[in-house]
Amino acid sequence: MQEILGRHVLKRDMEERTILLGSNKVVFGSEGTAFRYRRYDGSALVSDSLIVTDSRETHLGIFPNPPTRVPREVAKNVYIKFKSPVIVDHKSVAVLYSKIPIEIGVYRQHKDEELLIDVFSLTPPRYALYGTPEAGVVCRYVEADAATEESALEVKQYEEARVRIRITNDINNVIRVSRIIIPIDDVVLEHRNDDAWVPGSVEMQLDSAFGKDVVSVRLMDTRVKRIDKTSAKKTEDTLIFSMDGGY
Template structure:
């Protein structure tokens, strides 16, 4: 459950394998997640999605369980289930932060010049099915077939969300003498709330 919660009675929220509980105390509320406890003097709580940047990574790599082959001039789009982080705030103050989805990392590139990235495996689906999702648009503007086996995209400080699901910005994958990946910063669909600063950044997949 993402968004703003008005604290009036006890609240319990499940996000993936994590459970948030807010208990009413005399004149205050107690926020509980596992061993994390914070006393809240107030009546408002915000549960917001955040990019899965654990340990300061700047890229996410998604290995496709089913690689996608695209002929010249064709395009395909769909959703991938990916990890996210959750930022729990009162006003502008973050009182808790945790990951939803498997926390895995991988080396992108060579041992000499590669970088550590957030890693996930997923299958392209026609609709968003997980708590954390990314919509990708793959288009082949080249003159020969292209095969996409993994997608590596830069992480921005902007996310979109509905009440039940979180989304990274729309990712465009362009095939033409190589593969360019663009984090558009744009919403993947209509009707979503936004948190963070919108901008666009491009990335050329080298490996």
């Protein structure tokens, strides 16, 4: 069985192909001298694109995306509330695995560029405010387990992505971590065998300055924007979040 996540080749005069993802039915194939992409949610047509090209074949990419665009671009961060708090000793490091929701992005790909033509989610998005009503940040919200072994974490295909979290406690107290805010805007998720994960590591650093806890979250070894996009690549320096509202 061909994987759903990845690049799909559309050839002239090909038979129409249908992919079922939850309540979504993705249909694509050739239409005269062009190609047609459609997506139905139930019986309702919710996305329709005509791809016009001189070539006898084109490429359609279906990839896991960060959860930032459905139903619209509301949040750039993911708020994970751990179902059970994580206790970390003073001056120590804990490595955990958890998961975040994902969206499915559909791209028209051509040579060294691509264009997002559709994006959808198999689960209704949830949001939460991190911080105060006056200065807080709206985040995509999820309640998730935390595990010390990657294999112990159950991740739903097409709905969730695995994430590795490294907590470094440099303060002189034992801490209780019940939540983490992850900057996820434009991060390129990896996939294999239709499983998805956040590449690299989420680094949560706890330190103290002037008698106050300082908590920062940074993504390491993580790419932003797809390498075959024509727009400028962002740097990892933008993938930092300061958890001033507590952890």
